[in-house]
Amino acid sequence: MTxxxxxxxxxxxxxxxxxxxVIRTFFEERxxxxxxxxxxxxxxxxxxxxxxxxxxxxxxQTSPELAMKRLLAAGHQRIFQICRCWRDGERGRFHLPEFxxxxxxxxxxxxxxxxxxxxxxxxxxxxxxTGEITLTFQGMEVQLATPADRLSVREAFRRYTTLSAEExxxxxxxxxxxxxxxxxNLGIGVPTILYDYPAARGALARRKTDDxxxxxxxxxxxxxxxxxxxFSELTDPAxxxxxxxxxxxxxxxxxxxxxxxxxxxxxxxxxxxPSAGIALGLDRLVMLFLDLPDIDDxxxxxxxxx
Amino acid sequence: xxxxxxxxxxxxxxxxxxxxxVTSFDFTKPGKGQALYRTKMKNMITGSxxxxxxxxxxxxxxxxxxxxxxxxxxxxxxxxxxMDSQTFEQVSMDESALGDSKNFIVDNMQVDVLLFREKAIxxxxxxxxxxxxxxxxxxxxxxxxxxxxxxxxxxxxxxxxVPPFIEEGELIxxxxxxxxxxxxxxx
Numbered sequence: 200m201t202x203x204x205x206x207x208x209x210x211x212x213x214x215x216x217x218x219x220x221v222i223r224t225f226f227e228e229r230x231x232x233x234x235x236x237x238x239x240x241x242x243x244x245x246x247x248x249x250x251x252x253x254x255x256x257x258x259x260q261t262s263p264e265l266a267m268k269r270l271l272a273a274g275h276q277r278i279f280q281i282c283r284c285w286r287d288g289e290r291g292r293f294h295l296p297e298f299x300x301x302x303x304x305x306x307x308x309x310x311x312x313x314x315x316x317x318x319x320x321x322x323x324x325x326x327x328x329t330g331e332i333t334l335t336f337q338g339m340e341v342q343l344a345t346p347a348d349r350l351s352v353r354e355a356f357r358r359y360t361t362l363s364a365e366e367x368x369x370x371x372x373x374x375x376x377x378x379x380x381x382x383x384n385l386g387i388g389v390p391t392i393l394y395d396y397p398a399a400r401g402a403l404a405r406r407k408t409d410d411x412x413x414x415x416x417x418x419x420x421x422x423x424x425x426x427x428x429x430f431s432e433l434t435d436p437a438x439x440x441x442x443x444x445x446x447x448x449x450x451x452x453x454x455x456x457x458x459x460x461x462x463x464x465x466x467x468x469x470x471x472x473p474s475a476g477i478a479l480g481l482d483r484l485v486m487l488f489l490d491l492p493d494i495d496d497x498x499x500x501x502x503x504x505x
Numbered sequence: 506x507x508x509x510x511x512x513x514x515x516x517x518x519x520x521x522x523x524x525x526x527v528t529s530f531d532f533t534k535p536g537k538g539q540a541l542y543r544t545k546m547k548n549m550i551t552g553s554x555x556x557x558x559x560x561x562x563x564x565x566x567x568x569x570x571x572x573x574x575x576x577x578x579x580x581x582x583x584x585x586x587x588m589d590s591q592t593f594e595q596v597s598m599d600e601s602a603l604g605d606s607k608n609f610i611v612d613n614m615q616v617d618v619l620l621f622r623e624k625a626i627x628x629x630x631x632x633x634x635x636x637x638x639x640x641x642x643x644x645x646x647x648x649x650x651x652x653x654x655x656x657x658x659x660x661x662x663x664x665x666x667v668p669p670f671i672e673e674g675e676l677i678x679x680x681x682x683x684x685x686x687x688x689x690x691x692x
Binding site: 246247248249288289290291292293294373374375377378379382400402418425428 | 510531532533534535536537538539540541543558561
């Protein structure tokens with residue numbers, strides 16, 4: 200860090216600490232319990248494009264997701280966690296290989312309940328941090344008092360690209376179109392909730408009962424920045440096992456570690472009531488509210504500074 | 506060989522047999538999707554720019570550029586010819602590849618010639634060069650217009666602003682990075 204960025208970072212860390220306080224209060228007032236689960240785990244979810252860092256024969260968590268769902272299975276109704284996560288090889292203006300995640304889960308709920316949570320949380324942070332209901336990030340303005348724009352993935356492809364979401368998947372350019380054509384348009388003016396992903400991009404989300412080609416998953420965007428990913432949780436152990444096996448095969452084809460299957464999670468999955476869960480990048484939230492262009496500006500130290 | 510993970514601003518890579526400089530770089534990853542490396546690149550010969558997006562694991566050949574100290578010999582039409590002072594090998598390059606450097610280059614000047622696969626694609630000049638003023642209006646004594654500079658033409662044909670006291674035939678020092686007058690050469 201050059202000395203000239205030091206004062207900026209100092210005030211950012213002060214604001215970051217305050218934002219974390221606001222978030223904790225927000226959830227505690229709504230009856231959520233703050234949970235702490237182990238960071239070092241034997242079996243990360245075998246997601247095709249998220250790589251865990253090995254720690255001896257185990258791994259550092261890429262998300263507390265599996266442990267949080269086991270807590271739902273154990274009967275907890277509303278839980279949240281603010282914790283560190285590690286993802287190998289992710290470094291950029293919005294990425295650190297070690298970052299802070301906020302996750303929360305609701306039993307007897309679906310992803311629409313989390314959409315409302317997102318809107319309320321953004322407003323609570325805004326009123327505590329800036330006292331404004333408008334957020335400005337790098338010259339882009341977002342109104343937080345109005346409901347987020349709800350845009351389906353199908354409609355987003357129709358609106359911003361020349362292919363349908365299905366065609367983009369077939370032609371293997373879904374991610375490229377998402378990054379270059381769609382994301383820059385999201386969360387401008389009001390936050391965008393991009394919802395209902397093709398089942399192939401459903402990850403750990405359950406399929407829609409009336410349209411099984413789609414999964415009940417959404418991403419929250421502000422100023423073109425992806426802030427959170429949410430699911431109506433998949434609770435069918437057989438389907439979850441099948442998806443894990445497909446993901447492990449995909450990882451294997453890519454020459455990546457396939458991990459071992461998270462068996463305790465799979466065994467307890469059927470005990471989870473219909474639930475919804477979400478993961479939000481806390482560092483990015485701080486960047487957005489403080490209008491700082493680089494994730495380096497909102498953490499105490501980057502790996503390069505150690 | 507570089508891979509996607511090595512991409513960063515300032516990296517020089519070979520694309521379609523031409524050298525490119527990465528001028529802007531962004532690591533992106535759509536939710537649950539794959540890592541994408543977005544770049545803007547500038548062709549180091551033509552100066553044209555392009556946007557390219559790469560996935561993980563793609564490989565790139567480094568653009569191995571070589572710097573050699575050479576002496577500027579002469580200009581023919583729009584071609585400038587240089588000679589390696591040790592091997593006596595000669596290379597020539599078009600005016601367009603020289604860019605603004607052509608304003609500051611005179612016979613027998615030592616410069617760093619940038620080579621890509623034996624082809625000269627540009628020069629690095631010293632930060633300061635001495636050039637002779639070949640034309641400028643004399644300083645009108647008693648000029649009260651308040652102007653603190655006047656135009657002058659140097660031996661390469663380049664025109665710049667100089668202080669009023671500079672006279673025709675004088676040697677002046679020019680900063681090649683800005684193209685501006687720096688000082689006069691005494692004596």
